[in-house]
Amino acid sequence: MGRAGQRALTLRLQVLVPFLVSLFGCAFSEQILYSIPEETEKGSVVGNLAKDLGLQVRDLPVRKLRVSADREYFSISSETGELRVNGRIDREEICGRKPVCSLDFETVAENPLNIFHVTVVVLDINDNAPLFKRSYADLKISESIQVGSSFPLDPAVDSDVGINSLQTYYLEQNSYFDLTVKQSPDGNKYPELILKKSLDREQQSSHQLVLIALDGGQPARNGTVQIRVNVVDANDNAPVFSQQVYRVSMRENLAPGSSVLRVTATDQDEGINAEITFSFQNVDEDVKFLFYLHQKTGEITTKDILDFEIANSYTLNIEAKDFGDLASHCKIHVEILDENDCAPEMTLASVFSPVPENSEPGTVIALLKIRDRDSGENGKVMCYLQGNIPFKLESPSRNYYKLLTDGSLDREQTSEYNITVTATDKGNPPLSTSKTFLLFIGDVNDNAPVFLQTSYVAYVPENNPSGTSISCVSAVDSDLEQNGRVSYSIISSDLPTLPLSSYVSVNGHKGDIFAQRSFDYEQVRSFELILQACDGGSPALSANVSVRVFIVDQNDNAPIILYPTLGAEGLALFDMVPRSAKPGYLVTKVVAVDTDSGHNAWLAYHVLQATEPELFSLGLRTGEVRTTQALADKDVAKHCLLVSVQDGGQPPLSSTVTLHLVFADSLQEAMPKMMEESSEIPDAQSELQFYLVVALALISVLFLTTVTLAIALRLGRSSNSPIFRCFSVDFCSKTGPVIPPNYSEGTLPYSYNLCVASQGGKMEYNFLKLTGEMLPPQDFLFNDASGILNKSNGELQVTSDTVTPSHVSFAIISSFFFVMSSLCASS
Numbered sequence: 001m002g003r004a005g006q007r008a009l010t011l012r013l014q015v016l017v018p019f020l021v022s023l024f025g026c027a028f029s030e031q032i033l034y035s036i037p038e039e040t041e042k043g044s045v046v047g048n049l050a051k052d053l054g055l056q057v058r059d060l061p062v063r064k065l066r067v068s069a070d071r072e073y074f075s076i077s078s079e080t081g082e083l084r085v086n087g088r089i090d091r092e093e094i095c096g097r098k099p100v101c102s103l104d105f106e107t108v109a110e111n112p113l114n115i116f117h118v119t120v121v122v123l124d125i126n127d128n129a130p131l132f133k134r135s136y137a138d139l140k141i142s143e144s145i146q147v148g149s150s151f152p153l154d155p156a157v158d159s160d161v162g163i164n165s166l167q168t169y170y171l172e173q174n175s176y177f178d179l180t181v182k183q184s185p186d187g188n189k190y191p192e193l194i195l196k197k198s199l200d201r202e203q204q205s206s207h208q209l210v211l212i213a214l215d216g217g218q219p220a221r222n223g224t225v226q227i228r229v230n231v232v233d234a235n236d237n238a239p240v241f242s243q244q245v246y247r248v249s250m251r252e253n254l255a256p257g258s259s260v261l262r263v264t265a266t267d268q269d270e271g272i273n274a275e276i277t278f279s280f281q282n283v284d285e286d287v288k289f290l291f292y293l294h295q296k297t298g299e300i301t302t303k304d305i306l307d308f309e310i311a312n313s314y315t316l317n318i319e320a321k322d323f324g325d326l327a328s329h330c331k332i333h334v335e336i337l338d339e340n341d342c343a344p345e346m347t348l349a350s351v352f353s354p355v356p357e358n359s360e361p362g363t364v365i366a367l368l369k370i371r372d373r374d375s376g377e378n379g380k381v382m383c384y385l386q387g388n389i390p391f392k393l394e395s396p397s398r399n400y401y402k403l404l405t406d407g408s409l410d411r412e413q414t415s416e417y418n419i420t421v422t423a424t425d426k427g428n429p430p431l432s433t434s435k436t437f438l439l440f441i442g443d444v445n446d447n448a449p450v451f452l453q454t455s456y457v458a459y460v461p462e463n464n465p466s467g468t469s470i471s472c473v474s475a476v477d478s479d480l481e482q483n484g485r486v487s488y489s490i491i492s493s494d495l496p497t498l499p500l501s502s503y504v505s506v507n508g509h510k511g512d513i514f515a516q517r518s519f520d521y522e523q524v525r526s527f528e529l530i531l532q533a534c535d536g537g538s539p540a541l542s543a544n545v546s547v548r549v550f551i552v553d554q555n556d557n558a559p560i561i562l563y564p565t566l567g568a569e570g571l572a573l574f575d576m577v578p579r580s581a582k583p584g585y586l587v588t589k590v591v592a593v594d595t596d597s598g599h600n601a602w603l604a605y606h607v608l609q610a611t612e613p614e615l616f617s618l619g620l621r622t623g624e625v626r627t628t629q630a631l632a633d634k635d636v637a638k639h640c641l642l643v644s645v646q647d648g649g650q651p652p653l654s655s656t657v658t659l660h661l662v663f664a665d666s667l668q669e670a671m672p673k674m675m676e677e678s679s680e681i682p683d684a685q686s687e688l689q690f691y692l693v694v695a696l697a698l699i700s701v702l703f704l705t706t707v708t709l710a711i712a713l714r715l716g717r718s719s720n721s722p723i724f725r726c727f728s729v730d731f732c733s734k735t736g737p738v739i740p741p742n743y744s745e746g747t748l749p750y751s752y753n754l755c756v757a758s759q760g761g762k763m764e765y766n767f768l769k770l771t772g773e774m775l776p777p778q779d780f781l782f783n784d785a786s787g788i789l790n791k792s793n794g795e796l797q798v799t800s801d802t803v804t805p806s807h808v809s810f811a812i813i814s815s816f817f818f819v820m821s822s823l824c825a826s827s
Contacts, residue, residue: 035121038091050081069105092159126164126217130156132225144236155190156213163216170212201231238326239265246332252308263298265320272323281319340378340427354442357411366403378427386420411441445483445537449475462521473511475533485536555600555649563591590623602648609642
């Protein structure tokens, strides 16, 4: 081939390579395509990938653009987004003899997750010269070979492709041989010697030839081999194959020893010159490891398992040679058929764990890379999830699957998932691969604390020491760590308006409630607390619960005797009993209350000491003092009873009171007896006693005068005998104890005669339990500056501390108006 032919071939290759590159680029939809020459220096810029992808340079640190490949020939600059060469790129090492060499890889951008396909076409440079396997070659040619016969020579090998690959061969000028270049079905070029002049061993027994192999690079590279042609004598016929080219198809994974093909050749010579031996000619070493050729029979069998994924075809060059070294050649093209013998390969490219339980459906959790080395339908892979789980798979691009959430997640129900992804190809039978990985669900504060009870009730004995544990509340939170850490606090109560902390406190970590002070049942019987349990999440969630605390009564209060009681300065009061009183006559009533409750306030009345015990009886529960028999003349007029009032507590508490009883039919009769008792009154009280005597005398005079006038008026109006009715004023002493508002037993006396202390110059009055009909009009109930009279719950009370002369005057005037009104009513 001349120089003009080489140039034309070079031009065709220069046009063909870009065309192939363009076709290759169109095969990848939505891909970024670059091209660089091989052996480009490390750090060289391939292209601005960030700009071509439409990414902003300022977003690169956040998007984390990176190359995802098993072997990274390239890297991405985090400052500029440029795709740069990361190592040596040898096209011959990567792609071998492929006409178009491309590196396909993916780039991954996070936040949000995107995958971009990038193809870099590696352009060949003329960095390899054509090389022959041996620098010397011996060739034997019979002298009887006809002119025009051809002799195949070992081809040179050039690792470059296209215009840079082997283009032609040249043979130095000689007289006997010419050179022709032929092309095999696989596109390789090989030289053949053409005999252009008959050989004559007797004239020249050998010939020295120089064969030159030349590529099309600029500048061109070449390789040479020395050929020594030995002229062999007298073997006129070479073996002839039945076919020049054999084609056979075989399935991969055949067992070693399987038959491939049997070649046949014939030789028209006779005898030893017709004996043919077969051998491989100019084949690669890997072919010799895979195939075996029987020298005598020409049977070709496999020596090892054929693998479509390693090579899908082989070319075998067979030589048939007779005893006289005459030979012929044929080619066998073995095509390997793919079997579904490769299961899909699955790689977990990235996984986001733990996944927050409040993640929205469609959140990307993991990225899976799928690969199947088979071809056709055997290499098509489908992925699916095993089990009923709230996840799904999507395939955003070739060979990639995204694992996404497909429903709501709840860590409290399921805290982790064993996710099994199965990849199955479409072969027959199909092959599959499964990969299982553990995915944790991250906790968020989506559960409020829950109390173990809807409400709590606690009982605390009164008089408890400060710091006593009242109760304990407990709440649980199904969240984790800080989100499930519960603290307790008291937010409100119905206690009095004192600081809540002065009554109760709560342990913020355990929920124990403590009393900060001693409780008094008589002041506070129960109260309600509202407690709050709050978790440590942000924002925090809380729950409330009510705690009703009941104070349990203790017997800590002795009975309080309301009547009778001592007057001022310990002066005793007297009860007057008519001498004509019959058995069962109500003399008086001991009235007492107990501020405790229940059995602690159940009162019992007992006589501890009496002047004549057989003369009086005391009601055990009522406190009523009654006569048991009629009074005899021999009985003394003055009596004293020591009464004990005892509650039902354990231990019981009691109070005592002394009753002074005087038997008399009138006040005038009773006064001397009472005065005897008060004979030892100091001189300081004589003045008050004097006023009292004067007041009583005046009242008696006014009373007699009124009665006389009433009789006279009645006699003037009617001849009937007047009916005299006595009326009395009820006076009772009260020395200061106020009836507690919460006593539960005991009644006050309803009517008593005038009582005068035996030792006193001071007196107190108390009008008790007037019924609605007995109550005077509103203007009769008045209260002066000293608080003499009060109306409360149907009772009329004298609340002054002592009786003074002004009080006596007031009593005289009141008695006068009372007598006058009675007189008018009777008339």
